[in-house]
Amino acid sequence: MHQDLLVLGIETSCDETSASIVENGKYVMSNVIYSQIEIHKKYGGVVPEIASRNHIEVIGEVVTKALDDAYITLDDVNVVAATYGPGLVGALLVGLSYGKALAYGKGLPFVGVNHIEGHISANYLGGDFEPPFICLIASGGHSHIVHVKDYGVYEVLGRTVDDAAGEAFDKVARALGLGYPGGPKIDKIAKEGDPEKYKFPKSFMEKDNFDFSFSGLKTAVINQLNHEKQKGYSINIADYAASFQKNVVDVLTYKLVKAAKYKNLKKISIAGGVASNSLLRARLDEIAKEEGFLLHYPKQIFCTDNGAMIASAGYFDFVRGKTSGLDLNAIPYLKLFNC
Ligand code: KG4
Ligand code: ZN
Numbered sequence: 001m002h003q004d005l006l007v008l009g010i011e012t013s014c015d016e017t018s019a020s021i022v023e024n025g026k027y028v029m030s031n032v033i034y035s036q037i038e039i040h041k042k043y044g045g046v047v048p049e050i051a052s053r054n055h056i057e058v059i060g061e062v063v064t065k066a067l068d069d070a071y072i073t074l075d076d077v078n079v080v081a082a083t084y085g086p087g088l089v090g091a092l093l094v095g096l097s098y099g100k101a102l103a104y105g106k107g108l109p110f111v112g113v114n115h116i117e118g119h120i121s122a123n124y125l126g127g128d129f130e131p132p133f134i135c136l137i138a139s140g141g142h143s144h145i146v147h148v149k150d151y152g153v154y155e156v157l158g159r160t161v162d163d164a165a166g167e168a169f170d171k172v173a174r175a176l177g178l179g180y181p182g183g184p185k186i187d188k189i190a191k192e193g194d195p196e197k198y199k200f201p202k203s204f205m206e207k208d209n210f211d212f213s214f215s216g217l218k219t220a221v222i223n224q225l226n227h228e229k230q231k232g233y234s235i236n237i238a239d240y241a242a243s244f245q246k247n248v249v250d251v252l253t254y255k256l257v258k259a260a261k262y263k264n265l266k267k268i269s270i271a272g273g274v275a276s277n278s279l280l281r282a283r284l285d286e287i288a289k290e291e292g293f294l295l296h297y298p299k300q301i302f303c304t305d306n307g308a309m310i311a312s313a314g315y316f317d318f319v320r321g322k323t324s325g326l327d328l329n330a331i332p333y334l335k336l337f338n339c
Contacts, residue, residue, distance in 0.1 A: 005078045005318070006070075008102070009311025010063065012055045012095030013087025013115050014140070015039075015046045019059075019066035020307030021077070025151075025315030026127035030069030031301070031308040034058050037181060044180050045170065052090030059098050066307065074106055081314020084112035084324075085334030086141060092330035100326050111314040112324035115305075116142055116336040117152070119271040121313035122298035122306070124151075129296040134265055136256045138280075139272030139304075140166035140181070143252075144336060145210045145259045151316040155338050157259050158210025165248055165274045168214035172244050175222045176237050186241045187277050193238030195246035198224060202251055210259050217247055249280045253287055260293065269296040276303040 004024055011018040020031040036054050040046045067073060082099030085092060096112065103110035119137050123129050131151060137144040143160035163171070166183055173182020178189065200220045203213040221244050228235055252274075260268050268288070274280065275297055288295035302309055317323075 005315060006072065006076055007079045007081055007311040007315045007318070008063070008066065008077045008099075009113070009307040009309070009314055010080070010082040010095040010099045011115075011118065011305055011307045011310045012059065012091050013083045013085070014091060014305060015051050016305040017055050017058050017062050017095070018305060018307035019063040020311050021066055021070035021072060022125070022308050022311035022315065025121070025312045025319075026124055028125055028308045029072070030066045031306055032062050032066045032069060033301075033306055034062050041180055044174055046088070048088045048090055051088060052094060055091055055094035059094055063098070063102075074102065077106070077108060079109050079111060079314060079318050081111040081113050081310050081317075083115045083118060083310050084328055085331035086115055087332060089330050089332045092332065096328070096330050100328070104326055109318060109323045110326060110328075111317045111322065112328040113310045113313045113317070114334055114336060116144060117154075118309040118313045120146065120148060120154075121316065122271050122302040122309035123269045123296055124312050124316070125298060125302050125308055129269065132265060133267035133269050133296070134256060134260045134263060135268070136252060136270045136275070137272045138165040138252060138270065138274035140164060140170065142272065143212045143214070145255055146336065147259070147263055147265075152320055152322070153339055154336060156336055158212065158255060160212040160214065162213050162215035163218060165212070165214055165252060166272070168218050168248060169274065171218050172221050175225060176240055178237070178241075183273060183277065186245055187279070189238050190242040190245045190279065193236065193240070193242030195242040197236075197239040198243035200224075200243060200247050202247055205251060205254060210255050212251060212255065214248065217244070245277070245279055249277070249283050252280060253283050256284075257287060257291065266292065267294045267296070271298060271303065273304045276300045
């Protein structure tokens with residue numbers, strides 16, 4: 001495909017309303033993100049109904065700003081892409097319906113994008129990384145280790161059997177009284193704590209697979225916290241945060257490296273909200289040097305949910321001949337399949 005293609009990517013699967021214009025799957029011309037974090041904060045997590053309503057209120061404005069920021073109009077867009085799952089069904093439906101309506105109105109091709117595939121594709125933004133590689137996707141809803149064989153061609157090697165890594169960050173942060181979203185808060189306060197203070201059990205390290213389990217760790221942290229509270233000890237939140245974070249990072253990096261060696265691949269990457277964690281990045285930098293891996297991670301802004309990653313995934317689907325019908329529905333529990 002030699003002709004330049006501009007893809008409008010729309011993302012509304014959770015609490016970010018985002019739209020972006022990306023050229024040829026790689027070059028970000030605009031990326032507008034309206035975050036609802038401030039709205040959901042007081043409830044300690046995302047309230048699905050409130051999320052959907054807010055997406056409806058701002059989606060038009062967000063898409064218009066994405067076009068304006070890229071100095072284009074809808075007439076310049078070649079393909080419309082929108083997330084159709086996994087995510088909150090009401091939230092997904094807003095971006096999906098909006099995207100389909102735009103495509104229909106303008107007679108443009110439409111591509112429904114798997115959100116997990118979007119996170120993986122965030123690695124293509126900027127244009128300096130390409131398959132094959134092993135990708136760790138760790139976000140609020142997903143923890144996967146995927147062999148990315150080619151654009152849009154995946155082998156899922158492992159996934160979480162219970163809580164996702166980001167979910168564990170959010171739940172532990174809540175128990176520590178740090179508020180929502182927990183990941184960035186734990187990341188920050190952990191810098192002041194002792195990561196060796198508590199030796200929580202490292203889940204699934206001994207198992208000969210690439211799966212994760214974080215629910216036992218979360219329970220161990222909460223039990224220890226309750227125990228110390230009952231004894232009347234003074235609680236050092238930073239030590240808890242640092243010990244918990246180190247545990248998660250040790251498990252994630254161990255499994256990612258093991259998968260790369262198993263597949264004999266030297267290229268590794270990370271994606272998803274947890275990929276912006278500073279300890280995870282620092283540890284992987286060290287490991288990459290030691291092991292001679294080429295490590296790539298998306299810019300922080302493309303790790304958490306955004307329209308640019310959806311536009312990129314949509315582009316690579318489109319050039320491989322994959323488009324969606326306008327009858328495509330939202331699929332809240334959509335999985336990433338081997339193909
Ligand atoms: O990818 P994302 O924006 O949404 C989902 O697809 O789930 O990821 C959000 C998740 C939240 O659980 C948040 O706590 C976590 O990513 N997160 C972090 C950091 N920044 C965001 N976790 C650890 N460290 C961070 N710096
Ligand atoms: Zn996400």
